[in-house]
Amino acid sequence: MAKNAGLLILSLSFLFFLFFSVAVSRNVTFDHRSLIIDGQRKLLISASIHYPRSVPAMWPDLVAAAKRGGVDVIETYVFWNGHEPSPGQYYFEDRFDLVRFAKIVRDAGMYMILRIGPFVAAEWNYGGVPVWLHYVPGTVFRTDNEPFKSHMASFTTFIVQMMKRENLFASQGGHIILAQIENEYGDIESVYGDGGRSYSRWAANMALSQNIGVPWIMCQQYDAPDNVINTCNSFYCDQFKPSSANKPKFWTENWPGWFQNFGTAKPHRPPEDIAFAVARFFQKGGSLQNYYMYHGGTNFGRTSGGPFITTSYDYDAPIDEYGLVRLPKWSHLKELHEAIKLCEQTLLYGTSKFLSLGSHQEADIFEHSGKCVAFLANVDERNDKLVIFRNVRYNLPAWSVSILPDCKNVVFNTAKVRSQNSRVEMVPENLKASAGSGKLSWQVYTEKAGVWGAPDLIKNELVDHINTTKDTTDYLWYTTSFYIDGNEFLSNGSLPILMVESKGHAVQAFVNGQLQANSSGYTIKLEAPITLRAGVNEIALLSMTVGLQNAGPFYEWLGAGLTSVKISGLRNGGLDLSGAAWAYKIGLVGEHQNIFKADGNHDVRWTPASDPPKNQPLTWYKVEVAPPQGNEPVALDMQSMWKGQAWLNGKAIGRYWSLTSSVYNKCTQNCDYRGPFSPDKCRTGCGEISQRWYHVPRSWFQPSGNTLVFFEEKGGDPTRITFARRRVTAGAPA
Template sequence: MKSKWVLLFLMIFQLGFQIMHCSVTYDNKAIVINGERRILISGSIHYTRSTPEMWEDLVKKAKDGGLDVIDTYVFWNVHEPSPGNYNFEGRYDLVRFLKTVQKAGMYVHLRIGPYVCAEWNFGGFPVWLKYVPGISFRTDNEPFKRAMKGFTEKIVNLMKSAKMFESQGGPIILSQVENEYGSVGKAYGGDGLNYMKWAANMAVGLGTGVPWVMCKEDDAPDPIINTCNGFYCDEFSPNKPYKPTLWTEAWSGWFTEFGGPVYERPVQDLAFGVARFIQKGGSFVNYYMYHGGTNFGRSSGGPFITTTYDYDAPIDEYGLIRQPKYGHLKELHTVIKQCEPALVSVDPVITTLGSLQQAHVFSPDSRPCAAFLSNYDPNNIAKVTFNNKHYTLSPWSISILPDCNNVAFNTAQVGVESTQLEMLVSDSKMFSWETFTEDLTVSDEGSMFTATGLLEQINVTRDTSDYLWYTTSVDIDSSESFLRGGELPKLLVQSSGHVLHVFINGEHSGSGFGSRKHRKVTYKENINLRAGSNKIALLSVAMGLPNIGGHYEEWETGVLGPVALYGLNQGKRDLSWANWTYQAGLKGEAMNIISSNARSSIKWMQDSLITQKPPPLTWHKAYFNAPDGDEPLALDMKSMGKGEAWVNGQSIGRYWTTFANGDCQGCHYAGTYRPLTCQIGCGQPTQRWYHVPRSWLKSTNNLLVLFEELGGDPSMVSLVKRSMVQ
C-alpha cells in the first residue's frame, strides 16, 4: 500500500514538474520560460524557402551561431491551395520542420498571421480568397474574418495534435497573429481598429498556452505583446509597462528586385543595432533573415521580387555560412549571454561619457555587473573614462563589458576572417538539347473564350499561370496609305503590368516591361499590318502578385487599356471594346512539357538543326548528370533572357537577366536611424545564378526544361557549384 502512495506522489510530482517545465509567460523585462527570464536570440528561417533535406543543417548552424529560437511564418496559400484542401507535405511539412528545431533543443516563434507579407505571392493569402463573395481583406469584414479564423484554428489544432506548443512540452514559445498591421489599420479607421481587436481576441481564445504578439501594432490589446520591426528598434517601447521589449524583425539586409541592385548590410552596423537594442532593455531579437533561401516556383510576390531571397543573411541562400557576418554575430551572442543575469534583473543606469557617448550599466545587487559603452559618432573615435578606467571606442560602435571592467566585444571591430563564396564551374555538362516553339497560329479551342472588352488578368487565370493571351482581329482596307509606302501605323497598348509581349500575325513585334516601382507598361510602336485580316496577340505576363498595401486584393493586372491603332486613314481606331479571345497559360504548360512523361505529341527539334537564334516563346530541354561532391548547385543563366526553369519537374523559379540600373551608392549612413547599407551590382544582371537543390537530382539523366520568352541562348547554360574560397 505504501508503495502505491509513493508511486502516486511521484506521478503528481512529475506532473507538476511537467506543468512547470512547460510554462511560458512574460513580465516587463523578458519572456519567462519555466519561471526564468530569458534573453532570447532568434533567426528567421522559412521552411518553404528551402528543402527538408536542408533543414537539419540550417537549424544546426543557427544553434551553433548562438541562436535560441527559430522564427517562421506560416504560408496559407501553400497549405490550402483550394478551399478545404490542405497540403503539409514536402517543403510544406510544417510539423517536420518544427520537430527538426525541437530536436536541436531550440525554441520556435510561429508567426501564423495568416497575412505574412514576406515578399511572398499575394502576401501569403490563397488567390481563391479574393473570390469569396463579399470579402474585403484585413478589415472588419465577416467573410474575411470567418476564413482567417478557420485557417488560424487549423494551424493551432495541427500544432496541438503534434504537441508543438511549449505548454505541451513542444518548442513553440511565441505565436503571432496578423503582421505589420498598424499603418494599414489606421488607414481603415474604426473598421481597422475593430478588426485588430477581433484578431487579438480570436487568437487568445484558441488557448495555446503561450503568449501572442503583434508586430508594428501600437494598439495591440492585452495580453498581446506589441513588437518592433526595422533596421533599428532601440527607441521602441511596448504599449504597457508590464510587457517586454521584443524586436521581431532585425533586418539583416534587404530583398532584391529584378532590375535593382543587391543590398548588403555590414555586420558591424547590424551588431551595433542589436547591442543598442539590448542595452536599452530589449530582451528578444529576431534576425530577418538568418537564412533567406529561395523563392521556388511562382512564390515570389511584390511583384518583381527575384528568385533569390538571400537577404545578405548570416547563412546564405544555399545554406553556406557567410563570414564575417555569421561569426561576428556569434561572438556578440556569446557576450550577450554572459551579461544575461544582469540584463534580466535590473534596468540600466545611463550616464553621459561625452557629447555622443553613453554608458548603460546593469548592476544587480547579487549578480555580476554588465556595461555597454556607446559611441554614436559615425566618423570619429572617442576616448572615454568609465569607472576610473580609460577606453577607446570605435566610431558608431558599442563595447560590451560583461564584468563592467574588461571589453569582451566591440561591434565595430571584426576579428572573424572573411571568406568568399564563389560559383565554380562543375564537371556536369548539358546534353541532348531540344527545342519546342509555342505555335501562335494554332489555338487550344477548349481553353479559349471570347468576350467584348478587356478583362483583368487574375480574374481569368486565377493565378494558375503567369501568362494570359489577349487576341483580336483587325481588318485593314487596301486603300490605307501605309500600304502604299506611307508611315506605318502605331499600336498603343497600356497594361497594368507587369510584362507585355506583342505579336502581329504571329511575328514578335516588341515587348514592354514594368518594374516594382512602376508596374504599368505602355507599349507604343509602329507595327506591320497587311491588307485584309490581321491578328493582334498580346501576351500579358505576371511577375508575382502584390503582397503589401491597403486592399491590395483590388490591384489589377493585365491589359486593361486603352488599346488603339493610330495612323490609319480614318484616324484612331480604339480596340479596347473589340471582341477579344482569351487563353490562360501556354500550350507547353497545358501539355505538361516540364515532365519526363509529357505528351508524346510534342514535336521537339534538336538544337543542332536550328540555324539561327530561337524565336521568343520557346521551350528548351536538356539532360545532365549530377556532379560529384556535396557543394550546393546553381544554374548559370547569364545567356538567357526571361522565363522559368524546371529540374525534374520541380520549378526553380522565374529567371530574368535584366540588369541592375540606377546609381549604386556604395556604402553610406543614411541617418541616425537608418542603417549603413551598401548597393552593389549596378551594370550586372540582378540575378545570374539560380539554386538547384541537390535533393531534386538523380545521379544521371536529370531533365532541365526552360521556357524562354525573349530568345536566349540555352547552349551557354551551365551547372555551377557554390563554393567557399578562403
C-alpha cells in the same frame, strides 16, 4: 517472481514516462522585462528560416548553423496559400512539411516562434493569403467582414490544432514559446478605419481563444490587448516602446539585409551596423530579437511576390541562399551573441542607469547582486571618441557599442570585426549528358502565338489579368483581328505605331505571329513600330505577371493586364482596338499539358534538336543531364537566356529574368557602415544582371537521368546554360 519483476519494471517505466512528460512541460509567461520560461527570465536570440524557401534536406544543417551562431530560437511564418491551395484542401508535404521542420528545430534543442499570420507579407505571393479567397463574395482582406474572418479563423485553428496534436507548444512539453497573429497591422489599421480597429481586436481575441498555453504576439500593433505582446519591425529598435508598461520589448524583424527586385543592384548591410543595432536594442532594455532573415533562401516556383521580386531571397543573410555561412557577418554576430549572453542575468534582473559621456556618447549600466554590466555607445556617425567611464579611458569608434560584462573590460565592440572574410565563387560546369560523354540531346516545343484551342472567353473589352487567371499561371493571351485597307499605309513608308497600356507586369506583342515589341513595369506604356499587311491582321498580346502584390491596404484589389490597345500612324489617323472582340486564353499549351513534369501529357510532340534554335520566343527546351560533380551547392547560370521559368525533374526552380540594373544606380564597393542604414545605401553590381544564378537544391538531383526544362518567353541561347558549384575558396570554416 520474474513476472512480478517485469510488472515492476513496466510500472516504474510508466511512472518515469509520466514524470518526464510533466517535467519537460514549460510554463511560458512574460512580465515588463522579458519572456519567462519556467520562472526564469530569458534573453533570446532568434533567427528567421522559412521552411518553404529551402528544402527538407537542408533544414537540419540550416538549424545547426544557426545554433552554432549563438541562436536560441528559430522563427518562421506559416504560409497559408501554400498549405490551403483550394478551400478546405490542405497540403503539408515536401517543402511545406511544417511539422517536420518544427521537429528538426525541437530536436536541435532550440525554441521556436510560430508566426501563423495568416497574412505574412514576406515578399511572398499575395502576402501568403490564398488568391481564391479574394473571389469569395463579400471578402475584403484584413477587415471586419465575415468571409475573411471565417476563413482566417478556420486556417489558424487548423494550424494550432495540428501543432497541438504533435505536442509542440511549450505548455505541452514542446518548444514553441510564442505564436503570432496578424502581421504589421498597426501600420495600416487607420486606413481601414473602424473596420480595421474592430478586426484587430477580433483577431487578437480569436487567437487568445485558441488556448495554446504560450503568449501571443502582434507585430507593430500599437493597441494590442494587455495579454498580447506588441513587437517591433525595423532596421533599428532601440527607441521602440511596448504598448504598455507591463510588456517586454520584442523585436520580431531585424533586417540584416534586404530583398532584391529584378533589374536592381544587389543590396547589402554591413555586419558592423547590424551588430550595432542589436547591441543598442539590448542596451535599451530589449530582451528578444529576431533576424529577418537569418537564412533567406529561394522563392521557388511562382512564390515570389512584389511584383518583380527575384527568385533569390538571399537577403544578404548570415547564412546565404545556398546554406553556406556568410563570413564575416555570421561570425561577427556569433561573437556579439556570446558577449550579450555573458550579461543575461544582470541585464534581466538588474536595475538600470543611464549616464551621458558626451554629446553623442552614453552608457547604460545594469547592476544586480554585486554584478555590473555596461554598454558604452558612440552614436556619432563620423567621429571616434575617447570617453572616461569609471575612471578608465575607452576608445569608442563612431557608430559603435562596446559591451563590458563586468563594467570594466570590453569583450566586444560592434565596429571591430575580428573574424575572417570568406570568398565565395561560382565554379562553372558545363551541362553533361546522362549517358557519359555523349552530346547533349535537346528537345524543343514551340508555343503558338495567340489563342490555342478554343478561347476561354470572348469579350468586347480588355479584361483584368488577375481576375481572369486567378493566378493559376503567369500568362494570359489577348487576341483580336482587324482589317487594314492597303490605302491606309502612309506614302512615306513610315510604319504604324502600336500603343499598349497595361497595369503591368510585362507584355509581348505579336503581329501575325511575329514578336514585334515587349515591355515591362508596374505600369506599361508601350509604343513600337509594327509591320502590318493589307487585309486581315492578327494581334496577339501575351500579358505576364511576375508575382502578385504582397502587402499594403486593399492590396488584393490591385490588378494587372491591358487597359488600352491602339494603332496610330495610318492615313485615317488610327484604330482604337480596346473595345474590339478579344479572345482570351489562360496559360500556355505546355502548362496545360504539364510538359515540365516526368509524367506530363505526351500528346505534346517534342522535336529533337541537336542544335536547338536560339533567340526564338515562346519556346520550351528539354534536356537530360548528369548531376554536377562533388557535393557543393548548385545553381544554374542563366545569363544566356532572357526571361522565363525553369524546372528540374518536375520541380519548379523559379522565374528567371536577365534584367540588368542601371549603371546610374548608386553602387559602392566600400560601404561605410556608419550612420543610419537604408536598402539603397550599400548596393553593388550596377549595370550587371540582377540575378544570374538560380539555386537548384542538391536533393532534387537523381544519380542519372535528370530532366531540365526551360520555357523561354522572348529568346535566348540554351546551349550556353551551365551549372555552377558554389565554393568557398577562403575563410575559416564555421
